[in-house]
Amino acid sequence: MVQIPALTLLVLCVLWITILMRLQVEKASVVRDTQDAARTIARSLQTHTLKTIHDVDVIALLIKYGYETAPLTFDLARYQAYGLITADTALQVTIVGANGHVLASTLPFKGIVDLSDREHFAVHRTDPAKGLFISRPVIGRVSKQWSIQATRRLDTPDGRFGGVIVISENPAYLTDGFYNSAALGRYGMIAVISHHGFTLSRRAGEAPSTTGGALLDNYTSVARAPVATVIDPVDHIERIVASSTIDRYGLTVVAGLSLDEALDDYYRMRRVYVTMAAVISALLIGFAARIMSLVSKLHKRKDELRRLSETDRLTGLYNRGRIKDLLHEAAAAPDAGGKVAAIFVDLDNFKQLNDTYGHQCGDEVLTVLAERLRMAVGEHGAIGRLGGDEFLVVVQAPDAREAGTRNAEAIAQALSVDLTVRGKPYLMRASLGLAVLGHNDTADDLVRKADHAMYEAKKCGRGERVTTWHAFDDADCSPQRHGEGIDVEQKSPA
Template sequence: MADAKSGQIRSGLKDWEQRVGRLRPAQSVVWIPAVAIALIVSIWVAAIVRIQTEGREARVTAAASTVELASSFSAHIAKTVHDADMVVRWVKFEYERSPATFDLAAYDQRGMISADTALQVTIVGPNGDVLQTTTPGGKQVNLSDRRHFLIHQANPEAGLYISQPVLGRVSNQWTLQFTRRLNNPDGSFAGVVVVSENPDFLTDGFYNLDTLGPRGMLAVISDNGYLLSRRTGLGKASPVGPPAAAYRELVGAKGRVFSDPVDHVRRFVTYRHISQYPVAVIVGLSERDALAGYQHAKVLYLVMAAVISVLLLTAAGFITVMMGKLQGLAETDSLTGLPNRHLLTQTLRRRMDATGPSSRLAMLYIDLDNFKKINDTLGHKTGDELLLKVAHRLADVVGKERLLARIGGDEFVILVEDDNAARKAGDLADVVIKAFERPFVMRGNSYLICVSIGIAVHRNAVDNEFGLLTQADLAMYAAKETGKPANVSQHCTYTPALSERALHDIERHQELQYAIINREFSLEYQPIVSLDGELRGVEALVRWRHPTKGVLQPAEFIPFAESSGFIVQIGEFVLEQACQDFREWQDTDPRPLTLSINVSPVQLTTGNVVRAVTRCLNDYMIEPDRLQLEVTETVVLDESALVRTRLEALRRAGVKILLDDFGTGYSSLSNLVNLSIDGVKIDRHFTRGVPAKKASSAMLTHLIGLTRDLGLSLVIEGVETQQQVAWLSRFGDVTVQGFYFSKPVPATALPIARAA
């Protein structure tokens, strides 16, 4: 069956070769694919510009709607709270003026106590017993354990207090309790006046509910950390829900899009705090509802552009096929029928001689990303089928006027001759990338293939065909460096800097080899201290003492060491030397200090870091919980089984895993709950804005509280000023690291107790 299918592919290929004619294309039809490509590019540019414009307008409109709705909703809440507070103040005033003659029931019957949503007004005595209530037949209960009673009892200055929704013991209904303290003439505690409100009215009573739509959201939260009321869509409000902390990411939002922490619906959200009362409102409009019209228009534009593009490509391809010439089998690739490497180099040499170094000749060097994985996994027959489909697609894009060749397993070359070959090559690279956005269908399955494209232009008289191929190859690898990790297609144009970088990489590779052999690396240590300067641990930092360039910082060689694999050997040196130094300190300093060491992702994936750590712990008799390995967010979030297994093995050995530079990568605060870590190091980016920037201060405050609640250790990096130290002192015992206390220093300069 497979042989029969392969035969069909070969037969179809021969027919395709005869129709395409892969020798030199006729110059008279060059304008046909050029015009088609230009029209397609123009159509897609116009469609994309229009889609982007309408998308921005739709989002701006939705954001403005949430701002306007939040303004109306906050006014509604302010009025509701104000009405309840006026009742509380009036009852407080009348009761304190004459407790003996105050009759709550009589005032209620005469209509002197009024609030649109008040369910009950209650006077609570100093011992917590209900003295008077507007609920007929209300049972006698004691409220001394209620939070509002305890707050007013303890704090004469508490003012208006709004409780979280509770089930009333007198009314037996869900209520919000607006309370103020009652005082005796001498200022002593005389009890509490309580106005119980229906919490649902906060949201259900809003006059503009129709604007929310079926998936909109209203929420009222208290500064005391309670959700007062929440309503979604056209449903009823509920007084029961998550704490206000669940909405932390929404605080301060003004028309931004968030995924709701409760029902995970993406909404445009606006947050508004009511200045005169300790409450805030959150309004959210469903992104799906708000952008429904725009999404319909977007699909229409894309379908129209795709249909026109297909028609144009079909027409151009048909004309090109009919005008082609048969290419000799000796000069074609046996699988695809394209010109092979031999014909390419011959043709390239002739065209370079004809055009000279005039920048009229350019080359696109195309490589398929991850083709080897597909070939090894699905088999060579499937790989050959894919190469045939790629050749067909590239031929459709390039047309007959340009030479397309296959020069290797998954490597293709396109030659471009034009007065501005560099620009034309760049435009053509964009078209190729666009063509590869459509999946390849093979044996009933669809596969999306990304490409890396290098562009080289013939500008120098000393260039030959092999030199130009080398330049395009270097540019292709530069494109692959940026595109492949992100799983996107990319193109790059050759510059002399790429050759210099390649030569520099070779030299740096040799330098790193010599540095490891000659032990040119050394360690410095930065103290980790408390706010009063007490030493709690150190972080080991590697330095390269280059024989000619002096001391190099990690940023100057660690990235290359990771890409070249040398980081495994460097990391083992750091671990070994740091543990050896730490062993000496343990012998002379009784303090329970910790040792922090950075671990590269490459060490976890290619090195045997577990064995190296275990060996050092045993060799130097270090207690495992004194060793802290700092990893990046990308390592902790890595879903590979190998990384997870090694991290778990390290934790089982007793070693602590710290999340380094938290906040600079992809983690959110919610990730901390699920990550297998023991501590967090907050990046200096947050510390830099403290205390001047409110956002930084607020974020740092929340991070400190969150890590403590989760039982994680915490180190705050980047402490460099006395003002930062003073601000951090409010959190009590905090561990910090920064230049204010000490820069990284050699081991001999650390404040470690030394043996006499």
């Protein structure tokens, strides 16, 4: 029966381990596919950003060439009129003189606009070899809008610092012009980050692109690994992020896909798997419980049948077959000689009680006497009813004679108390025969000896109103010779 829970537990362990391993494999596959998708999006964003910055640089080089060739006659408005500068290519183009004042712009301005304090102005004035410089996002003093300023140095004919060409680009174009919700999902994210530690533009989901600000300045930590799973420092969404660098312009592009969104199908599949496993587990446990219940009932029925087959129905003592089996088992044990005793009990006046009060009353008396025998012997021996008014007690002890003597005296004492029969006191007299197994005796020999001793006790106690018992002694006679070898001195009143 212990095997059923163990087998059920084994099946459940195999089931759940298989399910969990399968789910782990599925999750790893989804994460791997999402990483590949993030890398692909990052490479596409890299291409888009590179083209956008390159187009801006082409405009800067074109204006640089035109201005340096003829600074006095250069007309920025003509470039705009010819369509070389449009809103699609640049938000604003500005020419700044060597003193930092705006000389020309594609947007109207009034008075003196001083840009000498801008970072790009200081960079180009001090570094003649500096190429295209992309500044931190700022609010333009002419456009009054957030812009990324891509700048190049202007030189005079003698090579001195002549000013700066400023191409102002809308930062949102870097991300809005690329974002595709079909590829990035509802919670996808793309960003363009400068190697100088600031974010040019970022967009997540359907929210508008953002640029600048303290939070985005910390966004560079996201781009530290080519592919990683990170919690976004801006919106705190866990994403699988891939990045790609544009070393030519000192930029890194980042593409992130929401981990929860990527695992959405996996979560649904996991719920199905776990639900199925839970149902199967419940069915297995229920089936095992049912089997255990049936097996338990079968064992109980088997035990009950065995008890009925071994028990006397009237008294609840062992029946004739079972007490004889116990005696044979005890006698067959190694070195059983002197360690097994039998007490044969015969009720002397039971027939008289039956004839006087009837068999029903006799059955009631037998039940009471059986309980007295059980209480007298206790755990020191086994008691069986041989039939009618005869009982057999089997005693096992290192000194069987001493133990048998104690049991015989206890039985005699128990039977010395009057019974109540039909409201009247009645003393049941019995004859007990005690015998100890000899070294060469069999169980049947022991029963014959006990029976022999019982008859001697019956003869000696005839006419008396007390229970008598006698012990068979092999040292004095042979058990086959009836009437000899009985120690009559051990006769004792109950």
